[in-house]
Amino acid sequence: MTFKPRIMYIENKAESLNGPARIGRATFNRTGITLFYGGKTFRKYQGFKSNYIDIDTREEYWISGPRKDGEDRLYVSNIPIEIDEDIREEYWTEIRKKPELKGRKTS
Secondary structure, three states: OEOOOEEEEEEEOOOOOOOOEEEEEEEEEOOOOEEEEOOEEEEEEEEOOEEEEEOOOOOEEEEEOOOOOOOOOOOOOOOOEEEOHHHHHHHHHHHOOOHHHOOOOEO
16 A cells, blocks of 8 residues: 655765755655655665665665755755656646746756
8 A cells, every 4th residue: 555646855865965866756655664766665764864775776865855945955066856757847836836947857
């Protein structure tokens, strides 16, 4: 059983404190401990600046709900955040409240 899918911010912390990041739709299991996104399974984890771990690769991730101000990264960075195509319009209109940007593919 899974929870209703949610738009989430997903940042890979495997190589540095500012890793590649995406905004996409993820689902959780009933307990909320396991998260599913992009064919990967993540489990709650307490690491250094990470809160989930990929159960197959053991790479650490920071996963959270996206912020309304777009400042999702823990550390300031100019690395773009990719937005999945299937949620792009919803992200810009419902979360960021900037429908004029709904064509942008990065945050």
